[in-house]
Every structure is written in C-alpha cells, then in structure tokens.
Amino acid sequence: MSSERNLKEQRLHPSSLAFSLLKYLRQFLAPIALMFFVSKESDSWEIYGAFIVLPLMLFEAWRYFNLRYSIANGELIVRKGVFFKNVRHIPLERIQSIDSSQNFLHRMLSVADVRVETAGNTEPEAELRVLSIEARDQLRGIIFTGARTSKAAKDTSNDQESIDEAERFGQERFEFHLPAAELALLGLNPFKGLAILAVGAGIAGQVGIFENATFLGFFHVLLEGASFADHFSYAVLAVFGLGLAILTLSLLATFTILHDFTLTRDEQEFRVQCGLFTRRTTTIPIGRVQYVLVKSNPVLRAIGRSSIQIETAGGKHTPDDQTQKWLMPVVRNEYLPSLLSAIDPTIVLHGLGWHSLTHLAGRRRLYRALRASLLLAIVPCFFLETWGALALAVGLPIVTVLLLLFAHKSHRAIAWAAAPFGTLLREGVFTKSVGIVLAGRPQAITLRSSPFDRRHSMVTFRIDTAGAGADGHKIKIEYLQRDVAEALRDQLLFDLETKGQSDGLVRSS
Amino acid sequence: MNSNPTQPVANPAGQLADGSVRKLPSCSIQAEKWGSIAVLLPIGLALTAVGLGLSFMGPLDGPYWWIPLPILGFLFFLFTFLAFKWPAIQHKHFTWSLSPLRIEIKSGVIWRSVTSVPRSRIQHTDVGQGPIQRRFGLSTLSIHTAGSDSAQVDLSGITYEDALAIRDYLLLRETTTRPSSSEQLENPWAALVNQKSNEL
Numbered sequence: 001m002s003s004e005r006n007l008k009e010q011r012l013h014p015s016s017l018a019f020s021l022l023k024y025l026r027q028f029l030a031p032i033a034l035m036f037f038v039s040k041e042s043d044s045w046e047i048y049g050a051f052i053v054l055p056l057m058l059f060e061a062w063r064y065f066n067l068r069y070s071i072a073n074g075e076l077i078v079r080k081g082v083f084f085k086n087v088r089h090i091p092l093e094r095i096q097s098i099d100s101s102q103n104f105l106h107r108m109l110s111v112a113d114v115r116v117e118t119a120g121n122t123e124p125e126a127e128l129r130v131l132s133i134e135a136r137d138q139l140r141g142i143i144f145t146g147a148r149t150s151k152a153a154k155d156t157s158n159d160q161e162s163i164d165e166a167e168r169f170g171q172e173r174f175e176f177h178l179p180a181a182e183l184a185l186l187g188l189n190p191f192k193g194l195a196i197l198a199v200g201a202g203i204a205g206q207v208g209i210f211e212n213a214t215f216l217g218f219f220h221v222l223l224e225g226a227s228f229a230d231h232f233s234y235a236v237l238a239v240f241g242l243g244l245a246i247l248t249l250s251l252l253a254t255f256t257i258l259h260d261f262t263l264t265r266d267e268q269e270f271r272v273q274c275g276l277f278t279r280r281t282t283t284i285p286i287g288r289v290q291y292v293l294v295k296s297n298p299v300l301r302a303i304g305r306s307s308i309q310i311e312t313a314g315g316k317h318t319p320d321d322q323t324q325k326w327l328m329p330v331v332r333n334e335y336l337p338s339l340l341s342a343i344d345p346t347i348v349l350h351g352l353g354w355h356s357l358t359h360l361a362g363r364r365r366l367y368r369a370l371r372a373s374l375l376l377a378i379v380p381c382f383f384l385e386t387w388g389a390l391a392l393a394v395g396l397p398i399v400t401v402l403l404l405l406f407a408h409k410s411h412r413a414i415a416w417a418a419a420p421f422g423t424l425l426r427e428g429v430f431t432k433s434v435g436i437v438l439a440g441r442p443q444a445i446t447l448r449s450s451p452f453d454r455r456h457s458m459v460t461f462r463i464d465t466a467g468a469g470a471d472g473h474k475i476k477i478e479y480l481q482r483d484v485a486e487a488l489r490d491q492l493l494f495d496l497e498t499k500g501q502s503d504g505l506v507r508s509s
Numbered sequence: 510m511n512s513n514p515t516q517p518v519a520n521p522a523g524q525l526a527d528g529s530v531r532k533l534p535s536c537s538i539q540a541e542k543w544g545s546i547a548v549l550l551p552i553g554l555a556l557t558a559v560g561l562g563l564s565f566m567g568p569l570d571g572p573y574w575w576i577p578l579p580i581l582g583f584l585f586f587l588f589t590f591l592a593f594k595w596p597a598i599q600h601k602h603f604t605w606s607l608s609p610l611r612i613e614i615k616s617g618v619i620w621r622s623v624t625s626v627p628r629s630r631i632q633h634t635d636v637g638q639g640p641i642q643r644r645f646g647l648s649t650l651s652i653h654t655a656g657s658d659s660a661q662v663d664l665s666g667i668t669y670e671d672a673l674a675i676r677d678y679l680l681l682r683e684t685t686t687r688p689s690s691s692e693q694l695e696n697p698w699a700a701l702v703n704q705k706s707n708e709l
Contacts (some may be wrong), residue, residue, distance in 0.1 A: 313655055443630045443656030448622040464656035474658065489625060496627045497610045 005142055008072035008349045009381045013111045013132045020061040028053055051079050090125050094314045096288050098140050102279040107435030112136050144269050169338035178261035182330040187254035258329055288312045289343050290441045290467025295433040304333045346421040354415040361479035362411040369407035373400040425475045437475050441465045445489045461485040528608035537666030540645045541596030549588045624662055630654045631679055636672045648672040
C-alpha cells in the first residue's frame with residue numbers, strides 16, 4: 001500500500017518556465033507600461049527601473065522552474081528555491097482538494113495549473129505551475145488513493161446510460177455532463193444579469209457616460225413624460241433592449257464559466273470540471289465536505305430545479321472563484337435526494353422536524369423593516385423642494401409595504417432542524433435555500449445578543465465551520481429564543497465530544 | 510481530574526477544568542486601564558492640539574472660534590470614561606469557563622456573545638504577553654480553530670500561570686480521562702426535542 005503511494009522526484013513540465021515568465025510579465029506589464037508613458041517626455045530613471053525589474057522577473061521565474069515534488073512516507077514533498085532552499089512536507093491526509101485549471105495556452109500544450117489545498121490557508125499549500133495532464137492525474141491518483149483514473153469512471157458510466165439518472169447518482173461511480181439546455185436555465189436568472197449590468201453601469205459612471213447631455217436628456221423625456229407618445233416606441237425599445245442585454249450577458253457569463261459542466265464521482269471523491277476558456281477541475285474527497293447548500297431561484301423553482309453548492313476547508317475562496325463551490329449548478333429536484341446521499345448517505349430532506357421561529361421574532365423583523373424605511377425617509381427630506389415631497393408621499397408607502405411584506409415572508413421562510421446528519425437552516429424569499437452543516441463539522445458555536453435581544457431573551461445563533469468561506473456561508477439564526485439556542489448548542493457540543501475525535505475536517509468513520 | 514501519571518505536566522488546570530464560571534483577576538482591570546490610556550492619550554493630545562489650533566490660531570476666525578471647544582470637552586469625558594470606567598464594566602461582563610469538553614468565553618457589554626469552542630476542535634494555541642500585561646503578570650491566550658469566523662478566540666487578561674495551565678490542559682488530547690458519557694454528560698437531545706419551538 002505505502003509503496004503504491006510513493007512517487008519519485010518529479011519536475012514540472014518544461015513549459016513551466018514560459019508560463020511563470022508569462023505570469024510575472026503580466027504582473028509587471030501594467031506598471032512598466034505606466035512608467036513608460038509617464039516618463040516619456042522627461043526620460044527619467046523610471047525607464048531604467050523597468051530594466052532592473054526584468055532580470056528580477058527572470059530570476060523569480062527560474063526559481064519557480066526549479067521546483068521538484070515527490071511523494072514518500074505519506075507526504076507530498078515540495079522542494080524549491082535556488083539560493084534559499086525550501087522544502088515543504090504536506091501529509092497526504094491533510095490535503096483537502098486538488099484543483100487544476102487550464103486556459104487556452106495550457107490546453108494547446110496539454111498541461112494544467114495544479115493547486116494542492118490544505119485547511120485553513122488563504123493560499124494553496126503547493127502551487128505546481130504547470131504539470132502535464134498525465135502527471136496531474138498520477139499525482140491525484142496517488143494522493144487520493146482509491147481514486148481511479150477518470151477513464152475507469154467513463155467506462156462505467158457508458159454502461160449506465162440506460163439506467164435512470166436518479167439511480168445513477170446513487171452509484172459509487174458516475175459521470176454526469178450537464179446539458180447545455182440546463183445551463184441556459186441557470187443563465188436565465190434575471191438577478192445575475194442585473195448584477196452584471198450594475199457593474200457595467202458603475203464602469204460607465206466612472207468613464208463619464210452619464211454626464212453626457214444627450215444620454216441624460218433621453219431619460220428626462222422618459223421620466224417627465226413630455227410628449228411621451230412620440231417617445232413611446234423608443235421607451236419600449238429601450239426596455240426590451242435592456243432586458244435582452246441582461247439576458248445575453250447572463251447567458252454568456254454562465255456559458256463561459258460553466259461550459260461543459262461535468263460532475264464525476266469516483267468512489268470517495270467528486271470531480272467537477274467546467275469552463276470554456278479556462279477549464280477548471282476541482283477534486284474533492286467526499287469526506288471533506290463541510291457544508292452543503294441547496295438553492296433555487298424563482299426561475300429554477302418554477303421548472304423544478306435546484307442547485308447544490310459545497311464547501312470544504314480548503315482555500316478560502318476569492319469571490320471570482322465562483323466555480324469552486326458548485327457541485328451541481330442545475331439539477332432536477334427528483335435527483336436531489338440521491339445526489340445528496342452521495343455526499344452523505346444519511347442525508348434526507350423530507351420528514352425532518354423543522355422548527356420555525358416564534359411570533360415575537362416575526363414581529364421584531366417587521367419592526368426592523370419599519371426602522372429601515374424610516375431611515376430611508378431621511379434622504380428625501382433634504383430634497384423637499386424638488387422631488388422629495390413626491391418621493392415621501394408616493395414612494396415611501398410603497399417601499400414600506402414592500403419591506404414589511406419581505407420581512408414577513410422571510411420570517412415565514414426561516415426554519416431550522418437538527419438531524420443526525422447535521423444542522424439545517426432553511427431561508428430565503430426569492431432565492432430559497434437549505435444550508436446543511438454536516439454533523440461533526442462545527443468548529444465553534446457563538447450566541448450573540450444585543451440589548452433588545454436580551455429584553456426578549458433571544459440570541460443570534462451561529463455555527464462556525466471550516467467551510468464558511470469569505471461570502472459567509474454558515475448557519476446563522478437571528479431571533480432564536482435563548483433557551484432553544486442553548487439546548488441546540490449543548491446538543492451539538494455533546495455530539496462533537498462523544499462521537500468525533502478528529503478535528504472535524506474529515507468525516508470520522 | 511487528571512489522573513494519568515505519565516503526564517509530564519503537573520497540571521493545575523485539572524482544577525480549573527471544573528466547568529465553573531470564572532472571572533478575570535481584578536488586576537486585569539488595571540492592565541486594561543493602562544492599555545486604554547496608552548492608546549487614547551496620544552489621540553487625545555493630538556486632537557486637543559488640533560482643536561486648540563483651530564480655535565486660537567486663526568482658521569476659525571470670527572464668531573465660530575468656540576466650536577471645537579465643546580467637542581473637545583465631550584471627547585475629554587468620553588476618553589476619560591473609556592479609559593477609567595469602561596475596563597471595570599467590561600470586566601464585570603467577561604467570564605470564562607473550562608470544562609473537560611469545551612472552553613466557553615462570555616464577553617461584551619452592549620452586544621454580548623458566548624463562544625463555545627469544543628476541545629477537540631482546537632488546532633493550536635498561543636500565549637502572548639504585552640508589555641503592560643507583563644507588568645501585571647497577565648497574558649492573552651489565543652485559541653485557534655480551523656473555523657472561519659471564530660478562527661481565533663482570545664482570552665485576554667488571565668494570569669500567566671493560568672494561561673499556561675489552560676494551554677497544557679486544552680492540548681492534552683486523548684491522554685486525559687474523558688468523562689464517560691453517562692456520568693458527566695447528560696444528553697440534552699431529549700430536552701431539545703421537547704422544545705416548545707414548534708409552537709410557531
């Protein structure tokens with residue numbers, strides 16, 4: 001067994017030098033270009049500065065190229081450095097996931113950027129830029145023993161073509177390609193398009209488009225209704241155009257990021273592959289999943305689909321690393337149970353004892369909405385002369401009603417449950433979600449209370465896991481009664497101390 | 510509590526780990542005071558200089574010269590309060606307790622929080638002493654977990670000896686005698702199931 005898990009010292013792929021040079025070049029390109037432009041007329045020292053940077057860059061790239069890696073005694077050993085030798089030993093069982101990504105250039109040379117992640121680090125533990133595809137698969141196979149090559153998975157999946165999808169997700173091995181039509185469903189999410197448009201508007205504002213008189217004039221006509229009939233067709237066109245642009249952008253974004261989304265299960269690991277330009281592969285040992293989130297926006301819900309995200313303790317994801325957490329961006333609701341049981345066979349979402357919050361909690365949420373709308377009312381008060389009065393008279397009641405309605409709905413939506421496989425929180429009005437912190441995964445539990453909370457003997461209950469990324473995926477229940485929160489906390493701590501002896505990063509068998 | 514004779518550390522934390530709620534030593538108030546003064550005094554002096562400069566050196570000529578003075582007065586009271594009264598109030602609301610299962614820290618005056626860290630989840634601990642804490646024989650015990658929000662939980666202001674003892678106790682893993690689940694651990698699950706939270 002242990003001899004199988006050894007690997008002689010390997011070098012990176014020869015093209016590594018070129019890739020690391022490219023990376024540094026990209027880093028320095030902007031500053032160098034800037035220097036060049038700034039100092040064009042006064043031919044000052046900045047130009048020479050650029051030439052000093054170049055050898056440094058070369059050295060850095062060379063240093064990186066000098067990297068060697070091997071596996072021995074259950075450890076991944078990475079040596080690098082020219083003058084200062086750096087040897088890093090990473091115990092194989094500490095490795096949370098292995099990611100690889102390929103852009104066009106990588107694919108042409110059939111190499112990949114490989115990142116090895118352990119828990120609790122913002123940066124990958126080892127970054128192997130770049131390995132050949134074979135070397136990557138070899139490394140992955142050795143690190144996650146029991147993992148076969150993806151070829152084996154393919155063979156079995158071919159046999160299973162006739163089997164029902166739902167059954168397929170229950171298999172030890174499967175490979176699932178997300179059809180493009182399903183991806184389109186995800187891309188139809190109007191909110192995503194809006195977000196992109198907002199970014200676009202922000203950029204446009206920075207550039208100064210909104211100061212353009214004619215552009216603003218168009219909106220004046222639109223808003224003031226002057227000779228509206230003349231401009232009606234324009235308005236309709238504009239609205240349609242906007243909608244179309246949003247949808248197109250959203251679709252484009254979805255298709256580029258999630259192109260040919262493939263989920264492979266190979267006994268004890270999931271492998272997720274996607275991307276049009278940069279192809280990413282994430283390998284996640286199933287036992288390392290910390291947190292599962294089942295989400296559905298209104299569009300997905302209407303057609304009976306959901307999406308599943310998972311979090312491991314590996315690398316705290318940056319916001320642009322969207323693809324990392326998808327287990328399945330779109331999945332038919334009827335396949336959900338078998339896919340969830342692939343993560344943990346004991347997960348069932350039906351027949352759970354969901355606990356809602358009290359009436360008092362709902363009322364406090366309403367009060368909060370009222371406070372928010374009062375706060376909103378302050379702004380138009382400063383503009384009573386112009387548009388403020390109108391906004392107060394018409395806008396404020398509408399906004400208040402909407403906020404109250406939203407508060408009421410979100411109160412109704414919130415429910416938590418404690419099950420043998422973990423703690424669940426259901427919430428959301430438009431995008432509904434069920435978050436699951438798997439059993440044995442909580443790292444710390446915090447009960448927080450404001451003076452108002454204490455008056456009503458309530459707390460904000462929070463479970464911290466190693467998988468709560470930067471975007472705050474975690475279980476956080478506001479306005480929970482103190483005694484319930486304390487009981488739940490004691491229960492969770494009891495479970496942790498009596499069952500799992502591990503540090504909660506791996507599933508204890 | 511620690512009956513294992515092979516344990517090299519004479520472990521006074523065995524007595525600390527009885528689950529009772531403990532306060533920080535009262536000298537930690539003094540340490541906090543000095544710490545606050547060390548931070549607030551330079552800020553206060555700088556603000557005073559700016560305020561007086563604004564009032565008497567020209568920029569606020571005319572009828573508005575007095576405006577910085579009440580602000581300075583208010584800041585004076587605020588800073589005095591923060592430096593001399595606040596540490597005692599904080600101290601009143603800060604407790605910690607250590608049991609064989611977990612360490613629990615209660616803190617906060619207005620927003621209060623109770624953080625429970627199971628012993629098995631602790632990755633490593635640091636014991637640190639700032640210059641003021643050293644003067645009072647106090648220290649800060651930082652407990653690191655693999656979590657995200659509460660990745661670091663600080664217990665600041667305990668005596669240095671306590672910090673070392675707690676550290677040793679927390680990091681003894683399976684060598685200590687865990688309470689057998691029947692005697693010390695009452696399963697709170699039953700209580701939870703019967704919770705009235707279902708009443709909506």
